[in-house]
Amino acid sequence: AQSVTQPDIHITVSEGASLELRCNYSYGATPYLFWYVQSPGQGLQLLLKYFSGDTLVQGIKGFEAEFKRSQSSFNLRKPSVHWSDAAEYFCAVGSYSGNTPLVFGKGTRLSVIA
Amino acid sequence: ETGVTQSPTHLIKTRGQQVTLRCSSQSGHNTVSWYQQALGQGPQFIFQYYREEENGRGNFPPRFSGLQFPNYSSELNVNALELDDSALYLCASSFSAHAEAFFGQGTRLTVV
Numbered sequence: 001a002q003s004v005t006q007p008d009i010h011i012t013v014s015e016g017a018s019l020e021l022r023c024n025y026s027y028g029a030t031p032y033l034f035w036y037v038q039s040p041g042q043g044l045q046l047l048l049k050y051f052s053g054d055t056l057v058q059g060i061k062g063f064e065a066e067f068k069r070s071q072s073s074f075n076l077r078k079p080s081v082h083w084s085d086a087a088e089y090f091c092a093v094g095s096y097s098g099n100t101p102l103v104f105g106k107g108t109r110l111s112v113i114a
Numbered sequence: 115e116t117g118v119t120q121s122p123t124h125l126i127k128t129r130g131q132q133v134t135l136r137c138s139s140q141s142g143h144n145t146v147s148w149y150q151q152a153l154g155q156g157p158q159f160i161f162q163y164y165r166e167e168e169n170g171r172g173n174f175p176p177r178f179s180g181l182q183f184p185n186y187s188s189e190l191n192v193n194a195l196e197l198d199d200s201a202l203y204l205c206a207s208s209f210s211a212h213a214e215a216f217f218g219q220g221t222r223l224t225v226v
Contacts, residue, residue, distance in 0.1 A: 004156075036217075043118075043204055044157070044217040090156050101147060101170055102206075102215065104156030 002027045004091050006105035013081050014113055021076040021108050023091030033074040034092040034102065035065055044090065050074065061085070086112045118207050118218035126224045127195050135190040135221045137205030145169070146188040147215060148180060149204040157204055163188055164210075192223075200225045 005024045013019050025031060032051050036044040048059025055067040065076045074091060088109050092102045119138045127133050139146050145164045149157035159172035163182035177193040186207070192199055202222050206215035 034214075041202075041220075041222070043120075043219040044206075046214065046216070049214060092156075101159035101162060101172065102149075102157075103159070104149075106154075106156045 002031075002093055002095075002103045004093050004103055004105035006089075006091055006108050008108045009106070010109045010111065012111040012113060015083050016080050019076075019078045019081045019085070019110070021089050021091075021110070023074045023076065023105060024072050025074065025091070025093045026072065027093050027095070029095045032094045033065075033067060034094070035059065035063070035074075035076050036090045036092060036104075037061075038088045038090065038107075040087075047076070047089075081110075081112055083112045083114070086110055118205055118216050120203075120205050120218040120221050122221060123219065124222045124224075126226060129195055129197060129225055131195050132191065132193045133195060133223060135192075135203050135205075135223070137188045137190070137207075137218060139186045139188065139205075139207030140216050143207035143209045143216070144186050145208045145210060145213070146182055146186065147206045147208075148188070148190045149206065150174075151202040151204055151220070152198075153201070160190065195225045197225050199223065 003026045034049045035047040047063050050067045088107045090107045091105045094102045121136045147162040148160040151157040161171040162169045166182045179191045182188045202220045204220045205218045208215045
């Protein structure tokens with residue numbers, strides 16, 4: 001069965017520092033991979049997605065993620081974090097086949113300190 | 115172009131009652147998926163509707179049911195509410211069953 005693991009429950013970074021959020025997936029078919037961000041009490045906003053092609057994908061708000069098939073990973077990065085980036089981040093995996101829905105990780109909460 | 119809208123934003127129900135949540139999909143989208151997000155967890159797939167037909171279902175009991183209307187808006191109905199049904203319910207729409215999903219702001223349901 002497909003699954004997504006986000007090993008870090010909570011990460012705290014200083015404003016201006018770099019950020020990497022980890023995501024590992026288990027999926028039998030070719031995965032479609034997503035990163036979503038959720039502010040408190042809000043819905044999910046798509047940051048970026050990987051369907052095929054270049055394994056380094058650029059998203060909104062200065063985020064990027066790299067797909068590494070050999071490591072079953074899709075880590076999210078940002079070179080310089082802003083205070084407004086504080087939120088919950090979810091990695092999700094899907095498939096362009098059948099009725100497979102998105103499977104989400106449990107999320108990583110990002111705190112940003114001055 | 116309007117995004118995905120959900121109503122109501124918050125509601126409180128008593129255990130045993132029934133509730134209906136509503137979702138208007140983004141213009142041009144014919145697929146709606148519903149997710150339950152418990153506190154501190156990632157969203158869990160409830161079911162998906164594609165062109166008014168259920169197109170997949172997660173591990174939720176039959177008291178969770180849904181509808182999709184000809185204009186592709188959707189309802190999620192939950193009967194015999196339990197305390198554990200308290201969660202944020204998210205609706206997502208897409209222009210096909212396999213395309214990128216866009217989420218609404220969610221409905222926060224509290225069962226007391």
